[in-house]
Amino acid sequence: MSLGYVTSHIDHNGVNTIEFFHPQSNSLPGRLLEELAQTIHGAGNDDDTKVIVLRSAGEKTFCAGASFDELAAIKTHDEGLQFFSGFAHVLNAMRKSPQFIIARIQGKCVGGGVGIAAAADYAIAAEGADIKLSELAVGIGPFVVGPAVERKIGLAAFGNLAIDATMWRNAEWAKRKGLYSELHASVDDMDESIQRLSYELAHSNPLAMLEMKKMLWKGTENWDQLLLQRAAISGSLVLGAFTRNAIEKFKAKTK
Structure with missing residues (x-):
């Protein structure tokens, strides 16, 4: 638990629930990113899986994005590329999964967490699931998650998030821009909707859903190449003096 986890559970209807957790507001260190990508990939190749529900543990935060401890520890271009490639692998695993992925967004999304929400085929959120792309505030930018976020909400809205990196947008804004497919007043209502939709999809034609997914992700x-190129940009920027200082200042604030 202290190091976080990724779990997968499939029920008798074929609903495969993948859950991740990290004690630091569900931030994602490299190890968990790789585990999450592999778990999604494995579920996608499982004939018994009809639909995937992606969720995180806890209440207030869906995902706080990159692990700042690991960001601060990056010392070489290769280490930077490897870390940011973890997000690329997660997004590409979600994109390539033949099953629809429903994201359960119970709380705030920051940085890479916004990217994961955007890469879901259908995101169902509860009030309080506010969003922020904070990368520029620490000297980098939302390069890896950018294509996923832009695809879902458009270039203008993505640009607004990326440029004003310290401003929270509320869940209603995210729903209005298309990041969230549904927004519910309570967690119970959100979970009821997720249960209903996942059951319906689990009993729908898998070949039809596969063709729909191909159409939607055209x-x-x-x-595969683009996100790794973007990871290289972030991996290079994280080594700069400006970014190193910004990360250390951020870590000092959170202590």
Whole structure:
């Protein structure tokens, strides 16, 4: 528990629930990113899985994005590329999964967490699931998650999030821009909707859903290369003096 986890459980209807957790507001160190990507990939290749529900543990935060401890520890270009590639692998695993992925967004999303919400095929959120792309505030930018966020909410809205990196947008804003497919007043209502939709999808034609997913993700076939190129940009920026100082100041604030 102290190091976080990724779990997967499939029920008798074929609903595969993947859950991740990290004690630091569900932030994602490299190890958990790789585990999450592998778990999503494995579920996608499982004939018994009809639909995937992606969720995190806890109440207030869906995902706080990158692990700042690991960001601060990056010392080489290769280490930077490897870390940011973890987010690329998660997003590409979600994109390539033949099953629809429903994201359960119970709390705030920051940075990479916004990217994961955007890469879901259908995101169902509860009030309080506010969002922020905070990367520029620590000297980098939302390069890896950018294609996923832009695809879902459009270039203008993505640009607003990326440029004003310290401003929270509320869950209603995210719903209005298309990041969230549904927004509910309570967690119970959110979970009821997730249960209903996952059951319906689990009993729908898997071949039809596969063809729909191909249709909805048309134009992203180059993401295997694109997201790694973006990871290299972030991996280079994180080594700069400006970013090193910004990360240390951020860590000092949170202590």
